[in-house]
Structures are given as C-alpha cells and as structure tokens.
Amino acid sequence: MNNFNNKIRVKELLFPCLLLITLFFATGCETDETQTVATFNNLVAEDNFDVDGQIDTSFWNFDIGDGTDQGIPGWGNNELQYYTDRSENVTVENGFLLITAREEAFNGAQYTSARLQTKGKIQQQYGRFEARIRLPYGKGMFPAFWLLGDDSDGAIWPQIGEIDIMENTGDKPTEIFGTIHGPGYSGGESISKEFTLENSRVDTEFHVYGIEWGPNYINYYFDDKLYNQITPEDIEEETDGEGEWVFNDRPFYIIINLAVGGNLPGAPNAETVFPQTMIVDYVRVYQ
Amino acid sequence: MKIVNNIKVKFLGIIAAILVLVSCERDISDEAVFATFSNNPDIYTDNPVGLTDEFFVSFDPALGANTEAFGTDNNVAYEGTSSIRIDVPAPDDPNGSFVGGIFLDRGAGRNLTGYDALTFWARGSTTATVGLVGFGTDFEENKFAVAGPSIRLSTDWKKYIIPIPDPSKLIQERGMFVFSAGGLDVIDNIPNGNEIGFTFWMDEIRFENLGTVAQLRPAIFSGQDLAQQTFIGSTRVIGGLRATFNGPTGENITVGPAPSYFNFSSSNPSVAFVNELGEIQVIGEGTTTITAQLDDVLAEGSLELTSGGELPLSPTPTQAAEDVRSIYSDSYTSVTNSDFNPGFGGSTTQTTEASLNGNNVQIYANNNFTGILFDNTVDGSEMTHLHVDVYTQSPGTSVEIQIRDVGANGELETNVFNGFPDGDDKDFRFTADGLQVGQWTSFEIPLGGDIATQKNNLGALILVGGPDFILDNIYFYKE
Numbered sequence: 001m002n003n004f005n006n007k008i009r010v011k012e013l014l015f016p017c018l019l020l021i022t023l024f025f026a027t028g029c030e031t032d033e034t035q036t037v038a039t040f041n042n043l044v045a046e047d048n049f050d051v052d053g054q055i056d057t058s059f060w061n062f063d064i065g066d067g068t069d070q071g072i073p074g075w076g077n078n079e080l081q082y083y084t085d086r087s088e089n090v091t092v093e094n095g096f097l098l099i100t101a102r103e104e105a106f107n108g109a110q111y112t113s114a115r116l117q118t119k120g121k122i123q124q125q126y127g128r129f130e131a132r133i134r135l136p137y138g139k140g141m142f143p144a145f146w147l148l149g150d151d152s153d154g155a156i157w158p159q160i161g162e163i164d165i166m167e168n169t170g171d172k173p174t175e176i177f178g179t180i181h182g183p184g185y186s187g188g189e190s191i192s193k194e195f196t197l198e199n200s201r202v203d204t205e206f207h208v209y210g211i212e213w214g215p216n217y218i219n220y221y222f223d224d225k226l227y228n229q230i231t232p233e234d235i236e237e238e239t240d241g242e243g244e245w246v247f248n249d250r251p252f253y254i255i256i257n258l259a260v261g262g263n264l265p266g267a268p269n270a271e272t273v274f275p276q277t278m279i280v281d282y283v284r285v286y287q
Numbered sequence: 288m289k290i291v292n293n294i295k296v297k298f299l300g301i302i303a304a305i306l307v308l309v310s311c312e313r314d315i316s317d318e319a320v321f322a323t324f325s326n327n328p329d330i331y332t333d334n335p336v337g338l339t340d341e342f343f344v345s346f347d348p349a350l351g352a353n354t355e356a357f358g359t360d361n362n363v364a365y366e367g368t369s370s371i372r373i374d375v376p377a378p379d380d381p382n383g384s385f386v387g388g389i390f391l392d393r394g395a396g397r398n399l400t401g402y403d404a405l406t407f408w409a410r411g412s413t414t415a416t417v418g419l420v421g422f423g424t425d426f427e428e429n430k431f432a433v434a435g436p437s438i439r440l441s442t443d444w445k446k447y448i449i450p451i452p453d454p455s456k457l458i459q460e461r462g463m464f465v466f467s468a469g470g471l472d473v474i475d476n477i478p479n480g481n482e483i484g485f486t487f488w489m490d491e492i493r494f495e496n497l498g499t500v501a502q503l504r505p506a507i508f509s510g511q512d513l514a515q516q517t518f519i520g521s522t523r524v525i526g527g528l529r530a531t532f533n534g535p536t537g538e539n540i541t542v543g544p545a546p547s548y549f550n551f552s553s554s555n556p557s558v559a560f561v562n563e564l565g566e567i568q569v570i571g572e573g574t575t576t577i578t579a580q581l582d583d584v585l586a587e588g589s590l591e592l593t594s595g596g597e598l599p600l601s602p603t604p605t606q607a608a609e610d611v612r613s614i615y616s617d618s619y620t621s622v623t624n625s626d627f628n629p630g631f632g633g634s635t636t637q638t639t640e641a642s643l644n645g646n647n648v649q650i651y652a653n654n655n656f657t658g659i660l661f662d663n664t665v666d667g668s669e670m671t672h673l674h675v676d677v678y679t680q681s682p683g684t685s686v687e688i689q690i691r692d693v694g695a696n697g698e699l700e701t702n703v704f705n706g707f708p709d710g711d712d713k714d715f716r717f718t719a720d721g722l723q724v725g726q727w728t729s730f731e732i733p734l735g736g737d738i739a740t741q742k743n744n745l746g747a748l749i750l751v752g753g754p755d756f757i758l759d760n761i762y763f764y765k766e
Contacts, residue, residue, distance in 0.1 A: 137502055137533055171537035174499055199498035201535075271539050273504070 040128035040212060040286035048282045049097045055090060059122055062090070063115040063257075066107070079142070080261035080268075082109035090114035097280035099143075099258045101136065103268075111268075115257035123150055123251040128286035129165060130210030130221070131256065136276030137203035140268030141170025142259035143278045145209055147252040158186035161246040163218060166209035169265035170276070173201040176209065178220040180230055184243030191238055193220065193228040206281055215248050256280060324398040330390060330463045330492040331407075333367040337397075338390050338463065344426065345388040346467065353383030365408040365444045365490035375415070375468045377484040387467025389424050390492075396459035402494035405433075405449040405464070411440030411487040415471040421449060423545065425462035432462065434543040440487050450500045450532040452544040453582040464492055499535035505581035506531070507549065507565075508588040513637065515590060516652055516680065516755055517559075517569050518598035521641035525551065525565035527588065530581055549579040549586065558594050572596035598643050601676045601727050601759040612665050613762035614748070617646055623663040631657060636750075646759070648678075654686075654753040659761070660746070664697055667742035670763040673732040677719050678757040685720035686753045688730075692738045693746030713737040714749070727759070734763070 047059050055062075062085040067075040074080075081101060083089070089112050090099050101113040131145050144167045149160030162181035169175075179192035200207075212219040220228040232245035258278045261267040268274075329336035346352035353376045360372035378384045405422050416439050423432040435449035451457065466489075470482025509527030517523075528549065531541040546565030553559050553567075555575035561567050567577060567590075574593045579586040604611075604618045613619035627638050627649055636657040639650050651657070673690055693699050694711025702709045715736035722728050734742050745763065 137537075139537070173501070173533060173537055174535050197499075199496070201499050201501055203533075204501045273502075 040126075042287045043284060044124070044127070044287045045122045045285040046282060047097075049092045049095055049280065052092055052094065053087070054092055055085075055097075055116070059118060060116045061119055061121065063117060063255075066109055074262065075259065077259070077262040077264060079259045080109060080140075081111040081113040081259055082106045083115045083257070084112050085114065086112075088112070090116065095281070097256075099256065099278040099280070101141065101258050101260050101274065101276045101278075103274040111260040111274075113258045113260055115255065115259075117148075117253060117255040119148075119150070119253045120152075121253070122285060123253045124285055124287070125248075125251040126214050126287070128210060128212045128284075129254065130208055130286075131165075131283045132206050132208045132281035133166070134204075134206045134279040134281075135168050135170075135173075135202040136258065136278050137170045137173050137201075138268065138272035138276055139171040140261045140265050140272050141168075141276055142262060142265040143168055143170075144255070144257055144259070145283075146255050148255060149246065149250045149252050153250070155250075158182050159246060160250065161252070162186075163211060163213065163247070163252060164192075165211050165220070168202055170203075170272070171265065173203050176202060176222065178211070178228055180218065180247070182235070182244060182246045184239045185235060189239075191230060191234060195220075195222045195225075195227045197222075206279075213247065216245065218247060254283065254285075256283070324396050324459050325392075325394060326398045326401055328399075328402060328494040330494075331371055331489070332491060332493075333364070333369040335390065337393055339393045342390065343388050344391060345386075348383055351384040352388065353380060353386045355382045356386035357388070360488060363488050365410075365488075367490075370488040370490035371492075372486065372488050373466075373468060374486050375470060375484050377470050378478075378480045378482050380484070385467060385469040387419065388465070389426060389462055390464040391425060392461045392463055396461040397457075397463070399451065399457035399460050399494050400454045402496050403451055403454055403500050404495055404497050405435075405451070405492070406446060406495050406497070407464075407489050407492040408444050408446050409438065409440060409487055409489045410444045411442060412485045413440070413471060414442060415440050415468075415485045415487070417466060417468045417487065419465065419467040420447065421465045421542070423457075423460060423462045424465040425460075427461075429462070430545060430547045431456055431460060432465070432545040433548075434465075436541055444490075448497070448500065448534055448540060450503075450530070450534075450540055450542060451494075452503075452505070452530040452542060452548040455582070456548055497535065500532050500540070502533040503582060503584050504531045505529065505544075505549070505579070505584055505586035506588050507551075507577075507579045507586045508590060510587040512588060513590045514652065515592055515637060515639060516650060516757075517592050517594050517641060518643050519569055519571060519594060519596055520598070520643040521569040521594075521650075523567045523590075523639060523641070525549075525561065525567065525577065525579070525590070528565070544581070549581050551577065551579045553577055559592050567592070569594050595680050595725075598648070598678070598757070599725075599727060600644075600646060601648065601678070602729055604674065604760050604762070606674070606762075606764045610766075611762050611764045612667065612670060614659065614661065614665070615647075615649065615761040616759070618760065619762055622665055623661045625662060626660040629658050629660050648757050648759045650757050651750070651753055652755050654750060654755070656749065656751045658699075658750060659748040660699065664693060664744040664746045665763060667692075667734060667738075667745045667763050669765050670742065671734060671766045672764055673734065673748075674729065674760060674762050674764060675719070675732070675758060676727050676729050676760045677722060678727045678759075679722050679753075679755065680724060681755050682724050684722050684753055684756055685718060686756055687716060687718045687751040688732065689749035689751065690715045690717070690732070690734065690738060690745065691747040691749060692741045692744050694741070694744055697744060697746065699747055708737075713741045715739075722756075729760075 099114045106112045145165045147163040151160045164179040174197045177194045179190045181190045210221040218230045235243040335342045343357045345354045356374045364370045421434045472482045506529040534540045551561035553575045557571045558573040558575035559569045577590040612622045636654040637652045691714045700710035700712045708714045715738045717732045
C-alpha cells in the first residue's frame, strides 16, 4: 500500500513468466524440499465483530486523516479519501464490520472512508492471518487487507516489510492480488500475483483472504486455494540478488482499509455508485 | 405441444389449490409436479440448436427488412466450423435497407431460470455498430423482451454479454435471440441514405450462468422522480425502463427490459393502479406514488400522481369543419401533426397527453416555457382566430400563448436574448387569464398584431408560464 503505484501493471506484464516458473519450482522441486510446511491452527486472536455499534479498541486503532499527519499525504498513493472514525465510515452491524466510503466534502477531501490497524495491539511474527470479506465495487474503490512490520525499533519502510494479503480495484470485480514489499522490491517493483475468480465476484460473496507465513515463505490463499508462494529465492530471482528477505525479522500488525482513488485504481468515475461498503465477517490470527 | 403443456400447468395448479383447501397445508403437495421446459442453453454453435425450421424469422420486409442478408458461413467461425453471417445492406438495397429478426425455440419454449446472461461472440468486417441485440422477442406478446445495449463491433472476435434482468421470469421463453442492424454511417451519423453496408459474424450464441453479472440497479422513468397532475380516466405508460448490471470486467451493462420484468406498485391503489405492462390507470381522486421493483431491487425513479377526480369534459366546438384548421381536437381532423414536447433548453415543463373517457387533452405541469411545434406549417390567410380551451385547478393561473408565423423559410427563429421572433418570423402574444378554477375556459384569440398580415406559415404556439394547466381544442378558424 505504501508508495504503491501503477507501475505494478507494468511489472505484471514483465514478470508473469517468472512468477509462473517460481510457482512451478515451489510446488515442483527444489524449493519444495526445503519448504517448511506448517499449518497454523492455534487461534491466538480474532475479532468476529459481535457487538453492534462498537469497534473493539483493545484490538484496533483508527488511522485518521488524509495521510498528511503521517507524513504521506494521499497515503503514499495520491488517494482521495479522508479517513475518519465516525460511524458513517466505520461501524459494526449484525456481526459485521462495515467500512463505508462516501462521496462528501470533508476537511478538504472529496471522499471519506476508514482505516483500522492493530499496531501495538495485535502483532505477531509468522502464523496464519485471514479475514472473510465482501468487497465494494466500482471504479476508484481500493480495498485492502494487509500487514506492516513493527517499526518501534526505528526502522522505516520498506525495511520493515509489507505483506499485502489482499488488494483489489473496484473496476476488476473478478481479480484480487497479493503482494510483498521490501528493500529492493517496493512500490512499483513489488512482487505480486493476481488471482482471478471463476464464476464468482468479490463484491457479491464473502471470500476468505489469507496467508500462511513462516520462516522463509509466505503462502497466499483465496478461500481454500493456495495461489502463490513467495520465498527468499523468488526475491533473489526477481531482484537479481539485490532484494533482501525481511520477513524473518520482526512481528507484523494488521491493517484493513477502503481507499478511494489514487494511482493504482484511478479516480471514481460517473458510474461509480456511492456509498460503497467493505463488509468484514471476521479477522483471525493463528500460530 | 404448447397447448398441452399449458393445460398441464393449469390442471396441476388446480390440484394444488384443492390440496391446500382440503389439507390446510400451505405447501404444494409433493405429488404436484409442475410442467418443466427444456433448459438447453445453446442457440447457435455450428448449427442452430433446437430452433424452428425457418431458423431466422425476419422483421417485416414491408418495413424494409432485408431477408436476403441473413446466412451462415462455413469459412468463418469463432469455434468449430461455422458462424452466422449478416451482410448488412446499404439503405438503397432493393431487397431492404436493414437486416433483423429473431430466432425462436422450436418447442414450447425454454426454461432459462438457471442462467444469468445471453452471450455470444461477434466480429465485424469493420468497427460498425449493431443497433439491437437481445432476446425475449417472440413476435407474439414479446412479454419478456430485453434489448441489450447496441454493440460496437471489433474486427477480431469479441464476446458480448446481455444480462437477464430477472431469470426467474423466464420459465417458458421462445424468443431466443433478436438482432437488427443498419448501414454504417461514417459521415454524419444521421440516417439520410449515405450509410454503407458491412458484414458481421456471430458465433457460440447461448445462455450462460456466468455468476459474474451482478449489482443490479433498475430504473423507471429513466431514474427521474416525476410529478404529474391527473384525472380519473387518465392513462399513462411507464417508460424509461432500464436495468444496469456490472459485468465481469467491471463495465456497466445497461439493458432495456420489457415491463413484465418489473413489479409495479401504487402507494394508493384507490387513486391509480398499474398492470404488468406498466400501464397506469387513474381511477380516483387523491395522491399516489408509482414505484417499481425488479428482482426485489427498488427501481430508481417514481411518479407522484395527484388526481383531481373527474375532469369535466371540455366544451364541444361549434365551428363548421370547413372553417377550421385544427391543431389538436377530438372534434376535427388535424391539419398537421405537432410536437408537444419540443424539449427547449432550460424548459422545466412536463407535458403528458391523457385520454379521459375517450377525450384527449394535453396536461402541462411546472411550465416555464414550452411550445407546440407544427410538423407542417399551416396557412392561416383565411383564418381570423385561434380557439383554445384551458382548464386549471390552481387559482391565479395565467398562460401566455404566442402564436408564431415562422415565415417562408419554415424555421422557428427566436432571438436568444429577448425571446422575440427573429429572421422572417412574426408572432402575436395573448395572455389567457381570469380562469375559473375547476372549469374549462374557452378563448377566441384574434390573429392580430404582427401576424395580422403574415399568417400563411403558422408554425408554432409558444406557451409561457402557468405553471399547471390543461389544454384542449386548439384550432384556427374563420369567423
């Protein structure tokens, strides 16, 4: 998410073969022999959003504003929304977390929405992170479920690492993508893979988006389908040995947000319907 | 076959009803099995699938449909060995100026409830537009007809998707496919005979359950919230029917569904009701709001009807027909058709024709300015007056009527700064006021002022103000 830009489109065109080869190796030969196959089934944290009207603040923090206060106006991506903690933008109803993007003038922005994160509250190195989500739709919608490395030691992005478990642009209701960012492979040079849904959409049904993350690997899941594995060997191949695997270093925290506009999805257009809501059934962390 | 199946359905329906009565169970008995129809999704693969022997049923050649333009092509196919080939004619083609028609199921109809879209592949000899593609047209009731968006062809094969507005309605559909295309206009986009012919191919036409067509947003009245004054006996057909879906690649697809896909409702059925064809009938006095749902989704757009009860009959004209040049009256034959909805820029006027107990009137609501534009100019040299009957329910109503002669060039020319006639136009302005609320008032307006000497090209009546009134019996006459 940070400094994410539309170069990812280019990268997808350049590197699909590499990704395919990587995946083949991962499932086929070398990598597989050294891979630690772990199934994380010890549930250590979860929010099922069971209390209507309340966000559990022992779990979540709110990020407020347009990113200026955080030093990244437009949240590093020229996004158009102002994040708030108002119930119009974030609330719990009927057992679901609702993050709603609205078209309204607010503190100089044209849109409002919300961004929740668990920094200092729910942090963990390795494990399974998953959420069951129904996404919004329409040009300009940019929902994400992702992880950032804890930066309390003063390290800065991309050294801290970023694991985007699920991102989607609302003009592609049958595609999601999972991405990692680190030193040597951040922003437009990040390492990413798309997953295309067959006979289904992200905005009409709930799907489980998850990763299983252990030493030297991150496995990406869509529902029960493993669609990508990223290992240090992939970093080395894609960056000609320049990139550094930073996912054995520190605990990561969770972020869920619904951005509007920005470099990657482009601005909403006349056909975009507002408001749009990202509906989260649960967020779970396993060890 | 069709008749037999129909009887079967009805018969079983009666059995079910009896069972309910006897057993007081609300569910239909397990033994009652409704007749079902083929759910074959295919329409054309390498051959027509399950279609009538004619395969292609053309639109009426008397209306210009070219029956020679349809065929199959064994040298071109998206998949397999054959495709449908359409040679769209030029407008001067002696066999007909456009091509179009339908494919009908050869049986009693198909059950399409398990599908969410009609899909097909097409390519063109050039990037022309095909004006109509859809399904549900059977040349009988066309009850569940759907007109897809016009499609822009590519010179390579491309897949097209036409969503089914509500598949649950299609338990027995015979209209498998409909298309219509005319020549390509590369010059001015006006149908004036300069179009050229082109060829396009269609293949793999079938119904599919894509699972990726979603986010239905229906609309009636093109999504507008309208208000209208009305009276008992008035009828109006709900127009502007749309269903917008979001397709698998994120693009919106808007189709035009037949009224029977919608469930219409009236908030006060004692004022007006709507039938399944979207026809509103006003039956009482009061206010009601007309809304609709499509597949349980509330449609954007509505109509608030305020019925004043019985509209008194307008006065019966007394002039002899030979002394009259009529514009709008049930008592005389009109000398010209007229445009009652000219859509002037900045106009807020809503004009609707209502038929009240067989007498047609024009109802004006929220008028700032509008006009009645005559399709052909009227020679009023022999005429002395304009007659018009005006009705209102609102005290203080006052309508200015500007009688316009458009001059020899036949064009309505108005100075955009002051609203006065420009060029060779002349007008005479008359204010109809002093109206009695709840009654018709007849006005005999002399053809005076600037048109006293120029009235051989009468072309329009401009109506200013009101804002709410009804007009009838508009005609020129000689005293």
